[in-house]
Amino acid sequence: MLIRQLFDAASSTYTYLLADEISREAVLIDPVLEQVDRDLSQLDDLGLHLVWAADTHVHADHITGTGTLREKTGTKTALSERGGAGCPDVLVKQGDRLAFGRYALEVRETPGHTNGCVTYIVRDGALTYAFTGDALLIRGSGRTDFQQGDARTLYGSVHGQLFSLPDDTLVYPGHDYKGRSVSTIAEEKRLNPRLGGTRSIDEFVDIMSTLDLAYPKQIDRALPANLLCGVPAGLRADGEPTRAQAPTAATLR
Helix, strand or coil: CEEEEEEECCCCEEEEEEECCCCCEEEEECCEHHHHHHHHHHHHHHCCEEEEEECCCCCCCCCECHHHHHHHHCCEEEEECCCCCCCCCEEECCCCEEEECCEEEEEEECCCCCCCCEEEEEEECCEEEEEEECCEECCEECCCCCCCCCHHHHHHHHHHHHCCCCCCCEEEECECCCCCCCEEHHHHHHHCCCCCCCCCHHHHHHHHHCCCCCCCCCHHHHHHHHCCCCCHHHECCCCCECHHHCCEHHHHC
16 A cells, blocks of 8 residues: 655644555545645656545644545545534545545544544554544644543543554554654553553543643634535535535445
């Protein structure tokens, strides 16, 4: 499987390009609107056909590129059914699979940063990859003080859905602010200062309640836009989101 980790410096967001090197089918996870031309260039350079543009959650720190990629390539878009957006082509839930060639994004619901957070798991032979969005970061976690955040829920998601993965699972987060690119489940279970070691749920709740984080710079423009997949095309002709029209992954398989 081909993997490329791409970076948006303005929001410290990682976008992931995954592809089956035989079928040339590809997916993009967490694309950023301002980087769409870069992503399309990567696809063209590598001779890949984009079949999915998937977000791990409704982002508050950047505008998604999923809707624009759909307009430019005809790809399908995907987001959690709990995310509150009606614009994706597919609303995913626990256990759904988004196929690309011989591989698939397997959906694990990991709420807590937002209600609609999911982690995408990809298996390639003996290797397991976890694209964790903002649920689990390298030596950290997503914040829980806005957008339906709940520290107890996030603790349960990480311990139940992610720390249960094989220890050698590669962890690719949605962001990093210190130049780190990848971790493993074993590392995070041992070294994550918020969630690892013997850290209890009550200790995690206390940590998250005292972070005193700044108001997200782009939230006021990003959230409304991302509920429309980042483009006005996320609206119906009458100006309302297309929520009722979005099928689940199961209906397309």
